[in-house]
Amino acid sequence: MQVSEMSGKECRELLARQGWGRLGCALDNQPYIVPIYFVAEGDSLFCFATLGRKIEWMRANPRVCIQADEIRSRYDWKSVVVFGRYEELLDDAEHEQARKHAVTLFSQRDAWWEGAYASDEVRKHASDPIPVVFCVHMTQITGLEAEPDAGQVALDVAQQKW
Numbered sequence: 381m382q383v384s385e386m387s388g389k390e391c392r393e394l395l396a397r398q399g400w401g402r403l404g405c406a407l408d409n410q411p412y413i414v415p416i417y418f419v420a421e422g423d424s425l426f427c428f429a430t431l432g433r434k435i436e437w438m439r440a441n442p443r444v445c446i447q448a449d450e451i452r453s454r455y456d457w458k459s460v461v462v463f464g465r466y467e468e469l470l471d472d473a474e475h476e477q478a479r480k481h482a483v484t485l486f487s488q489r490d491a492w493w494e495g496a497y498a499s500d501e502v503r504k505h506a507s508d509p510i511p512v513v514f515c516v517h518m519t520q521i522t523g524l525e526a527e528p529d530a531g532q533v534a535l536d537v538a539q540q541k542w
């Protein structure tokens with residue numbers, strides 16, 4: 381297996397294709413990771429959530445990390461890591477255009493609100509869910525990809541048959 385670096389363009393293309401990844405945030409030296417959908421545009425990843433732990437943590441510490449991948453086999457994969465800064469697109473005049481733009485981007489996916497609202501059903505509170513639109517501004521992006529050797533290609537083909 382050969383591992384090589386992906387270009388910035390290849391990393392961005394993977395993020396755009398995949399549209400979901402794992403969001404890492406941290407508070408008081410405690411990391412927390414959850415899967416999340418996003419829409420990649422330029423140097424930004426736009427996300428939708430309802431108020432819960434990850435939003436509370438990112439409000440307190442806006443330094444976040446997102447990882448996304450495409451794994452065909454253990455010898456054939458691509459993985460992208462983004463470091464970035466959380467910015468909440470508040471429901472106010474200042475952020476109105478950016479929020480509208482984010483919702484237009486989200487609308488390209490069916491039932492884009494479902495993951496966020498469904499998550500609220502298990503929270504133990506009496507109030508209505510509080511929607512949150514946010515953006516991760518990418519500050520650094522890296523990607524690695526693995527390609528199988530000839531023998532590993534044959535092994536993958538054999539394993540897929542069975």
Ligand SMILES: Cc1cc2nc3c(=O)[nH]c(=O)nc-3n(C[C@H](O)[C@H](O)[C@H](O)COP(=O)(O)OP(=O)(O)OC[C@H]3O[C@@H](n4cnc5c(N)ncnc54)[C@H](O)[C@@H]3O)c2cc1C
Nearest residue numbers: 414415416417428429430431432433434435495496499503
């Ligand atoms: C493919 C995929 C896409 C998703 N996309 C979105 C999205 O776009 N927006 C969105 O808001 N949510 C999405 N979710 C759900 C998301 O992963 C979280 O479960 C959800 O957002 C709640 O996170 P929270 O920090 O608000 O947790 P809270 O509701 O505050 O939950 C408190 C605790 O519950 C546990 N918990 C929460 N989520 C998970 C989890 N996923 N797995 C195991 N334990 C958990 C943790 O211990 C957490 O600290 C997606 C999930 C999947 C699998």
